[in-house]
Amino acid sequence: MLxxxxxxxxxxxxxxxxxxxSPVGVTSLQGSRARLAERIRQSESALSGDIRFRGEERxxxxxxxxxxxxxxxxxxxxxxxxxxxxxxxxxxxTLSHSSAxxxxxxxxxxxxxxxxxxxxxxxxAFYAGPxxxxxxTELLSLARLMFVACHPQRFADTVVSTMLGVTEADxxxxxxxxxxxxxxxxxxxxxxxxxxxxxxRALASQMPQQPIYVPLLSESAQLVMGEVGEEARVGxxxxxxxxxxxxxxxxxxxxxxxxxGRVSALRSTAASRTWPVASGAPEAPxxxxxxxxxNTGTATFRAVRARASLEAGMLRVGPAxxxxxxxxxxxxxxxxxxxxxx
Numbered sequence: 001m002l003x004x005x006x007x008x009x010x011x012x013x014x015x016x017x018x019x020x021x022s023p024v025g026v027t028s029l030q031g032s033r034a035r036l037a038e039r040i041r042q043s044e045s046a047l048s049g050d051i052r053f054r055g056e057e058r059x060x061x062x063x064x065x066x067x068x069x070x071x072x073x074x075x076x077x078x079x080x081x082x083x084x085x086x087x088x089x090x091x092x093x094t095l096s097h098s099s100a101x102x103x104x105x106x107x108x109x110x111x112x113x114x115x116x117x118x119x120x121x122x123x124x125a126f127y128a129g130p131x132x133x134x135x136x137t138e139l140l141s142l143a144r145l146m147f148v149a150c151h152p153q154r155f156a157d158t159v160v161s162t163m164l165g166v167t168e169a170d171x172x173x174x175x176x177x178x179x180x181x182x183x184x185x186x187x188x189x190x191x192x193x194x195x196x197x198x199x200x201r202a203l204a205s206q207m208p209q210q211p212i213y214v215p216l217l218s219e220s221a222q223l224v225m226g227e228v229g230e231e232a233r234v235g236x237x238x239x240x241x242x243x244x245x246x247x248x249x250x251x252x253x254x255x256x257x258x259x260x261g262r263v264s265a266l267r268s269t270a271a272s273r274t275w276p277v278a279s280g281a282p283e284a285p286x287x288x289x290x291x292x293x294x295n296t297g298t299a300t301f302r303a304v305r306a307r308a309s310l311e312a313g314m315l316r317v318g319p320a321x322x323x324x325x326x327x328x329x330x331x332x333x334x335x336x337x338x339x340x341x342x
Contacts, residue, residue: 002072002136003324004143004294004303007040007060014071015040016060022173023126023231024189025164025254028076029125030196039125041161043076048297050153054079059147060125061301063132063140064326070134073140076125077148079155082118085335088204089162089258091116092248095211109181110211113204113252120260121148125163126235134234135305138338139292141238143303144292145268146334147260150301157263161239164232165256166224175255178221183207191253225255232256242267270290272336275315279322279329290338293317295325302326308335316319 007015016036019029029036039060046057060147063073081087082148098105114274116329123144128137129337167173173188180191184203189201214222226246228236239259240246243266263269274296293315294303315335317325327333 001066001304001306001320001324003064003131004064004139005062005064006299006301007043007062007074009037009040009044010157011062011071012037012040014055015060015074018074018127018129019041023229024167024192025191025229025256026125026127027200029074030192031088031129032197035197037136040074044049046079047301050145051079051151053263054154054156054320055085056080057154058094058143059123059234061140061144063128063136066074066309070131071129072136073128074125075127075140075144076123077144077159078119078122078124079158079171080214081120081122082115085117085199086115086205087120087122087160088200088207088252089117090114090252090255092250095212109214112211113207113209114249116258117158117258120158121156121157122158123159123239128305137234138238139303141235141303142242142292142336143269143294144219145242145266146259146272146292146303146336147215147301148263149269149272150294150296150334151298152263155263159244159261159266160261161244161261162251163236163239163256163259165251165254166229167225167254173254174218174220174224176253178218179212179255180207180253182326186261188211188254193252200253207252212302214273221255226257228257229254243270257279260340268336272333273335275310275313275335276330277317277322277327277333278311278314279319280316291315292336292338293325294334295327296332296334297326300326305338 115163244259
């Protein structure tokens with residue numbers, strides 16, 4: 001069984017190995033082993049604190065195979081996207097140019113560097129390894145939102161996620177080559193390496209403050225603006241299906257889409273419910289409905305995908321899932337029925 005749980009210091013080597021497998025662009029997983037170790041310490045500190053108002057907290061979780069003990073994925077969420085440094089992205093805007101005397105009028109698509117979304121919470125550090133599968137990837141992505149539902153005081157009312165944009169062979173980003181490379185003279189992979197060590201502000205804050213006229217970009221850059229890369233397609237579909245929306249923003253580096261989700265409208269947060277649990281659900285494949293199940297702890301937070309049945313106001317859950325969730329009879333569980341095809 002795959003179990004979603006908070007990261008610990010003992011996971012450092014395995015998380016470092018997963019980070020090495022993650023694609024260029026997952027900046028929050030790039031960087032040195034020491035930087036990852038610091039990220040883990042930040043998460044443990046945030047989970048151990050009595051947080052009443054969100055601030056600089058950064059949470060990191062892993063997906064663990066309960067049989068082998070191996071990690072199949074890693075995912076995080078920052079309480080504030082822009083705490084300490086603005087969260088930069090490009091906003092799609094339109095400028096009007098006209099001359100009444102000449103009878104000319106034209107509207108031009110431009111990109112404006114902004115930090116409009118700095119006050120939102122940020123989904124980050126997401127990577128599902130080959131062993132996760134579609135079901136595990138869904139658990140890895142949505143369980144952190146169920147954590148938000150359990151502890152709303154720790155997060156903003158809006159959550160954002162930058163999705164990997166389109167890259168070509170050898171990690172070439174058409175968007176970066178037409179925008180960032182012009183200003184910094186380095187390729188996309190090197191830019192992400194720098195940001196992995198020093199944070200995205202190191203480069204994003206130095207990008208042009210004036211609007212960038214989209215018609216002046218290369219055709220290949222224009223074609224990939226707002227498009228999700230193949231490596232992020234499954235993750236994009238999961239979040240979109242949960243209620244995230246494509247707004248007027250794109251990533252400042254590879255031009256990938258920025259998704260926005262209102263916590264009150266997301267299926268994982270608004271449609272999940274808490275129920276007392278009872279052990280004894282039949283574990284045969286045809287029995288019961290599949291649910292995403294999570295306990296309501298903080299440092300002890302756990303989530304799994306398992307079959308369960310709702311009976312007389314209680315959710316009957318199999319003993320294996322009960323053990324994985326570290327729940328006893330009559331404890332409370334947050335539960336979300338898996339949608340069709342999930």
